[in-house]
Amino acid sequence: MSAPLAIGVDIGGTKVAGGVVDANGVVLKRARRVTPHRSTAPAVVEDTIVEVVEELTAAAGGHDAVCAVGIGAAGFVSADRATVVFAPHLSWRQEPLRQALQARVPHPIFVDNDANTAAWAEWRFGAGQGETHLMMVTLGTGIGGAILVDGHVQRGRFGIAGEFGHMQVVPGGHRCECGNRGCWEQYASGNALVREARSLATAQSPLAADLLARVGGVPADLTGPVITEAAREGDPTSRELLAEIGTWLGVGIANLAAAFDPGTFVIGGGVSAAGDLLLGPAREAFRRTLTGRGYRPEARIVAARLGNEAGLIGAADLARAEVEGLA
Structure with missing residues (x-):
């Protein structure tokens, strides 16, 4: 008899992405929706999650083919993996997400922070295989993080460990959506990259000429992928912007190394698609600051x-492991 399938759902600031995942971490079926705007009621986001799960359940062959559903949420998740305590990029505040979904989904539900699920996936199937002390840093809309020691996710006493993006690195710095100023994610995330590029473009700096040409002269249309593509094609300003993000990344992970002494840092998230344009400066800053x-x-x-x-692979695999008593 084949191992049961699990469904993983990754909820970010811009998308709800789901997949049917087998025991080897292979995504067999996929579904995706745009995340409802953060000003909408939490129930609207939950409706979207249920739509994705129902579509994937049908694609997997029905309820009997699926053993569990894992949810990776971009926010603080309680230690019992039931409540989203706070989501900086969504409208969830003390949201009983597992209870709300369990009433509508006929599978065991497990909720976790999306960085935890991504780290688990990388440890099980990706760049972190074989590492006993792993830390993951995910660079997307903000910065997420996770800690794995000897194959166990370290969630902390209250479930909120790994929120590296909200360490304050610049007192009185840029305002963060979490409410504080100077958080690390304001300097080493996708939002930070786009903010700096748009600032140059809005000021009509000649340094931003290439970037502006790529978006028809509209600074608001500049995105992380546009900047990364320009950098790959040799635009010096885009390369400089990515190097600056990378430097901040390296400084931050040097601080994490001082506190946790991991063997491997896995860098994920959308910004990591820049590869060595980002990781080269990060490694240099890490060695200089360590x-x-x-x-x-x-x-x-x-x-x-x-x-x-x-994120969705890890959410599914963690949910399967919980059902099987292996997590």
């Missing part, structure tokens, strides 16, 4: 392998 540099082993800094599907 406490005890030159006298201690250095963690590896590697790109995630599973791309945008790491």
